[in-house]
Amino acid sequence: xxxxxxxxxxxxxxxxxxxxxxxxxxxxxxxxxxxxxxxxxxxxxxxxxxxxxxxxxxxxxxxxxxxxxxxxxxxxxxxxxxxxxxxxxxxxxxxxxxxxxxxxxxxxxxxxxxxxxxxxxxxxxxxxxxxxxxxxx
Numbered sequence: 512x513x514x515x516x517x518x519x520x521x522x523x524x525x526x527x528x529x530x531x532x533x534x535x536x537x538x539x540x541x542x543x544x545x546x547x548x549x550x551x552x553x554x555x556x557x558x559x560x561x562x563x564x565x566x567x568x569x570x571x572x573x574x575x576x577x578x579x580x581x582x583x584x585x586x587x588x589x590x591x592x593x594x595x596x597x598x599x600x601x602x603x604x605x606x607x608x609x610x611x612x613x614x615x616x617x618x619x620x621x622x623x624x625x626x627x628x629x630x631x632x633x634x635x636x637x638x639x640x641x642x643x644x645x646x647x648x
Contacts, residue, residue, distance in 0.1 A: 521577060525570075532566065572598075 536559070544555065576598040583591040616623060 517581065569602075572602075 540555075576594060579594050580591050580598075583594065
């Protein structure tokens, strides 16, 4: 019964995570696209595809950790805690590093940001776009 309960709980949280990512994407996309023209729309699709690829890899990592955690949960609870704790720390650090990189890139180097987005946006519009992208992440 515990395995079934664990599977249901894991599936529930995976579903919630998927729904939140989808809602975030749907709500922020119109805001971001108001600052772009047709050419940049293609770039946005590439960004969305890269984000989806990252999420797929991250989801695989989470499933790997979950399986390792479940494997050791009953027989070696201390090892299971170590696996879970290490995974949470790695996840937080990896996401913080990526977010820091994006933040530094878009706020400290607006010329690079403008070049990457192939746009001639005004400084204020770049900051609005950058804020939306950081929220999206």
